[in-house]
Amino acid sequence: MNSVTPSAAKIAIERLAVNGPQGGVIVHPWSAEVGSGETLALIGESGSGKTLSAKALIGLLAPGLSASGALLVNGTRYSLAQAEGDWQPLRGRLVTMVLQDPFTALSPVHRIGEQIGWTIDAHAGKLSSRERADRIRASLEEVRLPAEIAEQYPHQLSGGMRQRAAIAAALASQPQLVIADEPTTALDASNQASILELLDRLGRERGIAVLLITHDLGVVRDYADRVLVMRQGEIVERGSASELFTAPKHEYTRSLLAADPVTAMRNGDLAGAGGAAGTAETPVLRASGVMKSFAGRPVLRGVDFEVRGGEIVGLVGESGSGKSTLMRCIAGLELEDAGRIEFDGVPVRPGRRDRTPEMAQIVFQDPYSSLNPMFTVGDTLREALRVADRPASDASELLEQVGLSADYLRRRPASLSGGQRQRVAIARALAPRPKLLICDESVSALDVSVQAKILELLRRLRDETGQAIALISHDIGVVLAVTDRVAVLRDGVVIESGRSAEVFGNPQHDYTKQLVSAALGRKPRDDGDLEVKEP
Template identity: 40%
Template structure:
């Protein structure tokens, strides 16, 4: 039975956008108990489709043509009050950031109960429904959890609570908008499994929005791929994944499966080493002194011209470790060496000289550039501080802009004129302006769309070939690590779990945690196919 049917839907954009329509001529349908994956990157219009189904399109995005039918009957006009009675009852939606989609001031149980309350369900029934649904989403100790506030939940728990909220009144359709993107890979696997289980048990139709073909291959019955507001390809999941027709689909698929070609170490010399690094954060006032051991006894050697990836879930200490290597934190114990010299406690002018040789590229390309300064001055600033003349610094900056795939004309422009991917290229150019020996990339592609991610990763590798710098790549994403790393360090709870050649670890992990991490990564079938 068809639950949702979207026919030739077009939605307008406000004047002055990069295109006239947010969504153009989109047609697809979702049947009872079926999972349809709507795949696309930011700006593809996939979330606009979801908003339209929920009747929540803002005034600036008017429906231009087409219609949406729900169980054979047309849906009310956008923002029509009639939707109030349908939301949660017939259709529900969950969002990417589950924690933020709960009111921080109210108890979880009260927020769930409120949904039943506004749909006219009496108190005794409400209580029972909430207890039942919290149980159904496998939350430990549902009674205690109902009394918790959102900030007391982990990311996975929050997403379970939000799923519980969505399914409380047993709607026919669940729209999930990137519900696992912000989660760690093991948590993501659990949430995907939960959504699958609930779909099976309740026969809910699932419209699952994602950019990740790994996730698609794990859960989709059918797939619709969108780009710039239009459907570029759609069909049954298995044949589409096996034999994608559109080049864009192939790009997205490749991003989910790419592996770095193994490289032999040309020059085995160690540029930088870390031996038994420990870092303890101290915080709190006189009453509540707290100590957190962020990094515990981690050692690592960075070989010249090679890339080492540090992978771990949130809270594993990987970023703290990177801050130690950058000497932004003073290690509690352990030794750092750079070209054989002990730099653990280097100070003053010597430290200043060293800074120039170890550079960093951060995660957020939007926050990392001062919006009031031109691209050129951001890139040229470092060389000027370290003694280059203005003319030399400018020439170098323009050269670097070309190397990272932009034009020298970008020199006089401001950050807001560039996309996220372009900004990350600018950040890379800025880091390379000082000719560093070591480049530390901290989640440098995590904020980017997958196809852009692939381009930036390729740029990193290309620049490394040409300039010969050594790279340390911090990431939570195993596929990113697989696409770039020669060597791999796996971290958990501040400790190094496994360390060695990346290809070997991916092929044959020796530690249980690494095995679990690899097993949890979405799209196992995809990887198997592409490896064969």
């Protein structure tokens, strides 16, 4: 059942600009067109002005910032400088936004059906209860979710299902333009592919124009019709996706492509990190037969995993496969139900009783939430050094290890970029001189050029200090770029392992083949055939 008809939108962005509180230009004027069923990608590094441009197009700039220019929809001109009261009836009906994190877009205390219903109520006029329920069911059906999802809360759904629900809520108003701002960054490769295929299909079926904002060049390569490249608030290159990837004109575009690990995979560079030592007779970490259940549901089903000094070992798999749970057991943050965990050949009891800071430290995914905003960088590092019983004067040495100068000791997280914050988080983790450094999706929130620098930092730590590193990631390009060995985890079981170049260059298990195919950007089968897992 589908009550939606194509909207056949033709969108023109006319001299969009964003100005700061003192009148300074943050985003310089730019123009573009995107037609019915087309996807226009806007790419560039963090801080380049991509998201500010998106917020200007939907009237959501922060206080103190102002927009100029216009949005033309089928010939009707809407000023981007109009007042909030004029924007309110246009959001949803004219333009809507799909955010990076569906937890941000969805209310955690309301059922999915209620939230889709709010959008319908705001734009469809007075409907009977039956008509409203039918519209909610049709919205879920359109994104390939079963009707019973309407009664579920966001926390009861997987990440991919939450994003589908958020898309259903956004599209229930039948908008002309959808702004998708990093819609798949937090998802694993197979879920990324299904969400992107969904947006692509809905855009073409309903004639919706899509503005896709992303730092993932693989996404752009496979789903964008045309591309704008933004740097420091200016569009420096534009053209078709095929032109951009085969013959980039601007040096900045070429640098972005050079930093993209998936581009290397597509070009047949499956050499991986390689060349690491990793020859210590006794592994720094050995986990054997680790098992863990939550509320009677098995999450780890006898996992074996080891890391030697001087090597980086990857752990890949879809969301919910057990990757983070295994690492939390290794770090003592979870109590394993069975199995054996050893550091340098010495077994430790489950939990934190036997664990010392010198055994394992974790660097988490989000550099924006992992640091205390009230502490300076110096405060953060000196506290970590105090716990490790090291002198506070070693703070400068820690920063030097991660490629930052001592000047950063006086700065607070708010004044740092995402890459700089993640370097500080790594420096903090190195304070106890841990045997094992665990990086849990530590570059997934970063754009490709910053990501490349953090990966190079990890390689340098391995090569120069012999640091043992376990890298959790759903991004196979990242894993291949930096790891020596890899283990593929599915439903709490290691299904394939070995040298990274061999596993990804010649995968043996069907599941690994699917992950590699999704990472390389080969579009999945028609979305109607995608399996939907029940919550």
